[in-house]
Amino acid sequence: MIARRTLLGAAGAGAGLLACPPLLRAQAPKILKLSHQFPGGTLEEGDARDRICRKFAAELEKRSNGALQVHVYPNSSLMKTLAQFNAVRKGALDLSLVPLSYAGGEVVECNLALMPALVTNYDQAMKWRTAKVGEELSKVLADKGVIILTWIWQSGSVASRTHPVVVPPDVKGIKIRGGGREMDLVFQAAGGQVSSMPSSEMYIGMQTGALDAAVSASTSLISFRLDELTKNLTSGRGRSFWFILEPLVMSKIIFDGLPPEQQKLIREVGLELEPFSFEAAKRDDDELVKIYAARGAKIHDLTAENIETWKVLARDTAWKDFAGKNARTAELLKLAEQVT
Template sequence: MTVTRRNVVLGALAAPALLALPRGAAHAAAPVDLKISHQFPGGTLTEGDFRDRLCRVFAAEVEKRTNGALKGTVFPGSSLMKTNAQFSALRKGALDMSLYPLSYAGGEVPEVNIGLMPGVVTNYEQGTAWKSAPVGKVLADLLMDKGIKIVSWIWQAGGVAGRSTPLVEPADAKGMKVRGGSREMDMVLKAAGAAVISLPSNEIYAAMQTGALDAAMTSSTSLISFRLEEVAKTLTTGRGKAYWFMLEPLLISRSIFEGLPKDMQDVIMTVGAEMEKFGTEAAKVDDQDVARIYAKAGAQVSDLSADTVKRWQDIARETAWKDYAARSDSCAKILKLAEQAL
């Protein structure tokens, strides 16, 4: 059977629950309902953007394993609160959970820009290894100090949708208006001669439609879910290798998490860990599907060579990496650990 982004199956659903509360352990109080917010299009447990599906499967599994004592309600499309407000709300305990592009919070916590540092992660294996590597431990501890706990580590490769002209090599960027997705990616684009535009991924379509953007870098999943093939004539994929990798973890407010009973905390973290395999597999499927979808729409599709990735990485090393490391001792430490994981 051909695997598509619509039929990636979460193995955890078919397997016995690894951790569940016994029947008699349901809490006497009314069920706890966690509000889970994200900016991506809504769907169902089995259809739509995998990030929305991941949140829904997480909520369903948590409810199942706590016998209804702990539930989750998913609010897609920034319907609960605006995209950029979610990180601060998590820190304050005003939002329970969010699947959030970590680099969006770089203005508030500069260290998290490592989550979309061009060229630091170039394949899924490197990203997956962060969770147990020193860089991941330092990043997780930093977020805990800021009031947020990582529940699931989710990485996504990204590509470039072009309104008319392909953006493959750094030289292609000269004179183009490009959305990079992070402060650091913007620095690399500027060094390559582009004018940068900053906006969330759910605003790319309108900007490209009006000509405010010539090209946009975003995850393969967003390239599909936001239907950018309708306004793009070119695509540079992230399949196989990429210099654009984004950390989009499932997060929970530390104050909310620590206010829950230990048994509920354990269920959250166990189910969260199971979601990581689902997320990686679904992201890889989307890396392939995006090329098929854009080609079908008539777009010119290009892949990246190892040499091209290195050229982007070299620019990043001399611009974004240096700038990030100079921002604070904490940033310098995180970058050094990230380089060790390359």
């Protein structure tokens, strides 16, 4: 009798499971880890790049009914800054928001993402994703195991604890951080002493005198508080000789292992964040000027003529160097020049 009751109970339980809504029978959610180097905040406040990551996580969880969850790790708290791109390539990290120029030593084509005076305004930057250069760069990265989900461009400004840096001769004799190999080549040609470091280390560099000046995205110059050490700011609002691509990327290994409907959702959410990323970057360009001016820094805006002097130098140094690496880099540069 006991055995019969047990069997009947088990049968009843099975019938109950069959009657449950699919959501209740769903498997445990897929947890994706997203690491970046920037200061953490909230959905509404803090570094715009961290907010992009949090918005991506919140929207993905909402629209997947909890089946996809993204845990965001700011401040390189999960993984060191310069290790993140390689980890994404190998599937050891699911997602990252990373300056592509940091990966230039590993994937030479990534140096295009911070090519001096190649992209000089946001209207031009916004065209890359749908232009041939964007298509080809995406293929290069996919071949290396990385998928771009959100194209995030940021204008660069120059924070200096000495004199202003507006045209190439201003770099002569100073210690300066450019943020990427090709930018460093231009600064070296202008007579500067180049110091390579991620943006998260700029403050200590300026504080100790290891840096006289640093070029970085406006958002970084705000988040890393260089206003405390800056006497002259060359603003990147409106135009700049320094534009960087800092996309939200995903490991192709991880992406390919997901069901098609989840892949589609991830791409949709990533693309929908692009307008926010551009508007946030523009707001930070303006906010940077306000913050630094309030600290007493002198503000300098770049003219079209200023940028042309950087472009002339870049063509003979960084552009030439990049195009000479291989046939693919030469073609990428040619395609990029067509985006005006």
